[in-house]
Amino acid sequence: MCGIVGYVGRAQERSAAGGNGAHDALDVVIEGLRRLEYRGYDSAGVAVVADGAVETRKKAGKLGNLVAELEQRPLPESLTGIGHTRWATHGGPTDANAHPHLADNGRLAVIHNGIIENYAELKQELRAKGVTFASETDTEVAAALIGDMYRGAAGGDITKAMQLAAQRLDGAFTLLAVHADQPGVVVAARRNSPLVVGLGDGENFLGSDVSGFIDHTRRAVELGQDQIVTITPDSFVITDFYGRPAQGKEFEVSWDAASAEKGGFPSFMEKEIHDQPAAVHDTLLGRSDAQGRLILDELRIDPAELKQVNKIIVLACGTAAYAGLVAKYAIENWCRIPTEVELAHEFRYRDPIVDKNTLVVSISQSGETMDTLMAVRYAREQGAKTVSICNTNGSTIPRESDAVLYTHAGPEIAVASTKAFLAQITAAYLLGLYLAQLRGNIFSGQIKDVLADLGKIPEKIQQVLDNAEPLRELARSMKDEKSVLFLGRNVGYPVALEGALKLKEIAYLHAEGFAAGELKHGPIALIDEGQPVFVVVPSPRGRDSLHSKVVSNIQEVRARGARTLVIAEEGDEAVREYAEYVFYVPETPPLLMPLLTTVPLQIFAAELAQAKGFDVDQPRNLAKSVTVE
Ligand code: M6R
Numbered sequence: 001m002c003g004i005v006g007y008v009g010r011a012q013e014r015s016a017a018g019g020n021g022a023h024d025a026l027d028v029v030i031e032g033l034r035r036l037e038y039r040g041y042d043s044a045g046v047a048v049v050a051d052g053a054v055e056t057r058k059k060a061g062k063l064g065n066l067v068a069e070l071e072q073r074p075l076p077e078s079l080t081g082i083g084h085t086r087w088a089t090h091g092g093p094t095d096a097n098a099h100p101h102l103a104d105n106g107r108l109a110v111i112h113n114g115i116i117e118n119y120a121e122l123k124q125e126l127r128a129k130g131v132t133f134a135s136e137t138d139t140e141v142a143a144a145l146i147g148d149m150y151r152g153a154a155g156g157d158i159t160k161a162m163q164l165a166a167q168r169l170d171g172a173f174t175l176l177a178v179h180a181d182q183p184g185v186v187v188a189a190r191r192n193s194p195l196v197v198g199l200g201d202g203e204n205f206l207g208s209d210v211s212g213f214i215d216h217t218r219r220a221v222e223l224g225q226d227q228i229v230t231i232t233p234d235s236f237v238i239t240d241f242y243g244r245p246a247q248g249k250e251f252e253v254s255w256d257a258a259s260a261e262k263g264g265f266p267s268f269m270e271k272e273i274h275d276q277p278a279a280v281h282d283t284l285l286g287r288s289d290a291q292g293r294l295i296l297d298e299l300r301i302d303p304a305e306l307k308q309v310n311k312i313i314v315l316a317c318g319t320a321a322y323a324g325l326v327a328k329y330a331i332e333n334w335c336r337i338p339t340e341v342e343l344a345h346e347f348r349y350r351d352p353i354v355d356k357n358t359l360v361v362s363i364s365q366s367g368e369t370m371d372t373l374m375a376v377r378y379a380r381e382q383g384a385k386t387v388s389i390c391n392t393n394g395s396t397i398p399r400e401s402d403a404v405l406y407t408h409a410g411p412e413i414a415v416a417s418t419k420a421f422l423a424q425i426t427a428a429y430l431l432g433l434y435l436a437q438l439r440g441n442i443f444s445g446q447i448k449d450v451l452a453d454l455g456k457i458p459e460k461i462q463q464v465l466d467n468a469e470p471l472r473e474l475a476r477s478m479k480d481e482k483s484v485l486f487l488g489r490n491v492g493y494p495v496a497l498e499g500a501l502k503l504k505e506i507a508y509l510h511a512e513g514f515a516a517g518e519l520k521h522g523p524i525a526l527i528d529e530g531q532p533v534f535v536v537v538p539s540p541r542g543r544d545s546l547h548s549k550v551v552s553n554i555q556e557v558r559a560r561g562a563r564t565l566v567i568a569e570e571g572d573e574a575v576r577e578y579a580e581y582v583f584y585v586p587e588t589p590p591l592l593m594p595l596l597t598t599v600p601l602q603i604f605a606a607e608l609a610q611a612k613g614f615d616v617d618q619p620r621n622l623a624k625s626v627t628v629e
Helices: 025-039 063-072 119-128 138-151 158-168 257-261 268-274 276-284 303-308 318-335 370-381 419-439 444-466 469-477 492-507 516-521 547-559 573-578 594-611
Strands: 003-009 043-050 053-060 080-086 101-103 108-116 171-179 186-191 196-199 203-207 219-222 227-232 235-240 249-252 311-316 339-343 358-364 385-390 403-406 483-488 510-515 532-536 563-569 581-585
Touching: 003 025, 003 108, 003 171, 003 186, 003 227, 025 043, 025 063, 025 080, 025 203, 025 257, 043 063, 043 108, 043 171, 053 063, 053 108, 080 108, 080 171, 101 138, 108 138, 119 138, 138 158, 138 171, 158 171, 158 186, 158 227, 158 235, 203 227, 268 276, 268 594, 276 419, 276 444, 303 419, 311 318, 311 370, 318 339, 318 358, 318 419, 318 492, 358 370, 358 419, 370 385, 385 419, 403 419, 419 444, 419 594, 444 581, 444 594, 469 581, 469 594, 483 492, 483 516, 483 547, 492 510, 492 516, 492 532, 492 594, 510 516, 516 547, 532 547, 532 594, 547 563, 547 573, 563 573, 563 594, 581 594
Parallel strands: 311 339, 311 358, 358 385, 385 403, 483 510, 483 532, 532 563, 563 581
Antiparallel strands: 003 080, 003 203, 043 053, 043 080, 101 108, 108 171, 171 186, 186 227, 196 203, 196 219, 219 249, 227 235
8 A cells, every 4th residue: 555646747837936837846746755655654765757867766664764865865856756655565665675666777667556466477477588677576577567568569658558568467556657758747557556636737646645746736536447547747648458548537625635644534543444445355466366276475384384283373462363363263164273362462471382383373463563573482482383464564573473474454554453453354364265275174166265255345345334324323322321342252252352442442431342152151240221232143144153142142131221232244134123223234154254244343433432532543542553562
């Protein structure tokens, strides 16, 4: 989820004081990157076209490092520029992997947001033609491909080169390119990744969102899927990947600059809740082939060793640990390997039984949580194989693990984790399916079916998001509650725990999650007249459904005066008579349900906290990354 800016201005107006189109490209691009930096802090870079050449500067780390570099080594004045702030996926956060990437003997510069799934085969093809690569990124492959097209079939036309290259690329991408031979032109392509054109007077802009240019114009055009746009100071021309004329959607930006960074949402947390279809989609991207076989190239542990694994221990804290609990159900079901989930801070102080046949899977959004890091170090010392599921490329935990499976949720800014949770569950499912494939635990057809079901999840999350208004009303009406309980069974149990944690974290409200079957062993004593209880109800479909058991649990609490708020599967009419309120999520296989049932609980917590007037992005007493033990 990188940030992207592009700019072209008109020369003759630059001298007119205060005139339109009178900006230096670098100033516009750096300003845009400042606003877009929330999209990735791993590195930043710029390219300008000046005096018949392309010049670039790029630096690992925050934008400040690039700005310092530009002070040391200034760039010439220019009217054409592009800039990038990176959130790393392929290749760690280094200077070499920072964008822009160059091709055509340094005359073409390219920046990219997204993941190019077929980069490995394209790289091979280009290498065979004599192209060499200076980075580990998929972006450099795209740059080389555009360069190859530019010199070949496109006959020196950058727009045509982009069209031809885009036809060859699989995955999700926004690509921007400039060429030394064509000053005053920036060309961009878009598939499954955002891109907006900003319309100025004698100047035009590109941004991964409107905050990239909001200081200059509020007139914008959103590009559709699989479109190419070429901007000059006075024009923007949209086509499809085959050069056929196409149209974008023009709109007027009504947000102020601060809400533009949040995509128009009142908080980063709300934005991140709405990023979840993309987070799941991107985490699945490039991890299976057309035959439905899992391809986890990053998992560099000898398959023979993975086949020997006889125990899995999942280590994590907080929300990440709840993702681990969901993973346990799936991994044990698919792989038949005993799987324990342990809070990382408890693990190493209890003399755990770990050996070379133990696979330790750590889960961490930040990759810097000290408790998790120390537990992973301890497990390695004991001879375990360690895999990190992590959202932050190049962070300490993946660096210190034997292998890593990155989630592709994009940077999570709000302290309360939302999209990282869904991406962690998705990645853990992929790991479970991969182990099952390797060990032959389930048929390849079944793996293909689960992958197909996972592929439908983003659209279903979107449906949940689109239908949430009644839930928001409910949350607002409950802002003065003192306590909310959450019940779930099986994979619904960690969902209940996560629902309660969200409410504690951001609404400062007493909330507890329970395994519904545990109720009668104690917690039912808490139920009093009017006590709100959320119940995550499993699907009534399927042989082993726990549906009737959970309905009995609902009746138990209702009989004692509870107000039951139910999350159920579409079509489950039976729960209606036991619930004060029902929120339906689309049908999906039971093991995948947490990817849907968690979302209403996140929305509920965010809405209730906002109704109480709290800052949901920075709740009191909490830090995004807990780097102390
Ligand atoms: O960065 P990590 O995933 O390792 O962080 C783990 C927990 O600190 C984190 O999930 C925490 O519980 C969140 N604030 C939950 O919203």
